[in-house]
Amino acid sequence: MIVDRKQPLLNRRPSSDHRSEDDIRMHYEIEKELSNRLRTARRDERLGMYTALYDEIFERVPNIPGWNEQIPPQALARNIAKKIEFLKKFATSDSTFLELGPGDCSVCLAVAEHVKQVYAVDVSTAITSNVVAKDNFKLLISDGVSIDVAPGTVDVAYSSNLMEHLHPDDALEQLENILRALKPGGVYICITPSKLSGPHDVSKYFDTTPTGFHLKEYSTAELGKIMKAKGFDRVRPFIWFRGKLLILPMFSVVIMETLLQWLPRSWCRYLCNRFPINHVLARVVAYAPAGSGGS
Numbered sequence: 001m002i003v004d005r006k007q008p009l010l011n012r013r014p015s016s017d018h019r020s021e022d023d024i025r026m027h028y029e030i031e032k033e034l035s036n037r038l039r040t041a042r043r044d045e046r047l048g049m050y051t052a053l054y055d056e057i058f059e060r061v062p063n064i065p066g067w068n069e070q071i072p073p074q075a076l077a078r079n080i081a082k083k084i085e086f087l088k089k090f091a092t093s094d095s096t097f098l099e100l101g102p103g104d105c106s107v108c109l110a111v112a113e114h115v116k117q118v119y120a121v122d123v124s125t126a127i128t129s130n131v132v133a134k135d136n137f138k139l140l141i142s143d144g145v146s147i148d149v150a151p152g153t154v155d156v157a158y159s160s161n162l163m164e165h166l167h168p169d170d171a172l173e174q175l176e177n178i179l180r181a182l183k184p185g186g187v188y189i190c191i192t193p194s195k196l197s198g199p200h201d202v203s204k205y206f207d208t209t210p211t212g213f214h215l216k217e218y219s220t221a222e223l224g225k226i227m228k229a230k231g232f233d234r235v236r237p238f239i240w241f242r243g244k245l246l247i248l249p250m251f252s253v254v255i256m257e258t259l260l261q262w263l264p265r266s267w268c269r270y271l272c273n274r275f276p277i278n279h280v281l282a283r284v285v286a287y288a289p290a291g292s293g294g295s
């Protein structure tokens with residue numbers, strides 16, 4: 001698809017995005033082209049495509065916000081410290097920690113200072129090429145769904161802004177592999193952009209549904225439904241703010257989402273991108289059954 005060069009952007013750019021509108025349109029055209037390959041491919045074709053396509057997008061669009069930009073060291077350190085504070089609510093010094101879609105691995109390398117073992121699972125060899133490993137850290141390149149760790153060995157699995165990048169069928173298969181990797185009673189912390197406030201990929205400037213590398217965005221209710229269907233024992237939304245963690249009953253967030261979706265789309269999207277709602281939606285902790293782990 002070639003975007004009309006006169007078409008105005010649907011949403012305002014964040015102040016951190018210094019690209020021209022032409023650069024954003026180019027990014028959109030390339031990302032939609034590549035993502036359509038995934039959307040239309042068979043499963044046997046998709047597996048392995050993730051690595052090639054993500055490496056290609058980083059090569060063809062070198063200025064994607066959040067990837068190649070230089071974040072001031074103090075700001076980066078503060079951001080990582082907040083995530084470590086949150087993850088320490090679940091992981092201990094004896095834990096085995098698994099991060100899916102770790103990006104530059106800055107978070108899981110920091111987690112390695114506080115746990116026994118860390119595994120980082122990613123599809124891109126380009127974004128992880130400069131990672132300097134530690135003794136208790138192992139980087140695993142995946143085909144998009146595989147998790148090459150021994151069954152029943154992981155205490156805490158974590159992903160942030162990953163699930164939306166997977167083909168929906170592959171996301172279901174990855175959930176099965178996450179559950180298989182977890183110890184009995186282990187937890188999977190999943191943070192993904194909410195469909196109620198999206199789209200959140202580059203298509204937000206041109207479309208009302210995700211058409212770029214966000215192959216599917218989810219509501220909290222959808223996350224709970226598919227995780228339970230794949231064998232997780234309990235799925236609970238949570239809110240993390242200023243060092244406080246509150247685990248919520250699923251029904252409370254499902255009711256809120258239902259009410260929000262009755263509103264006009266523009267109102268729903270506006271409210272869902274504002275605090276405190278944006279700190280609750282599509283953030284869940286899924287608990288492995290006490291008798292699972294390698295099953």
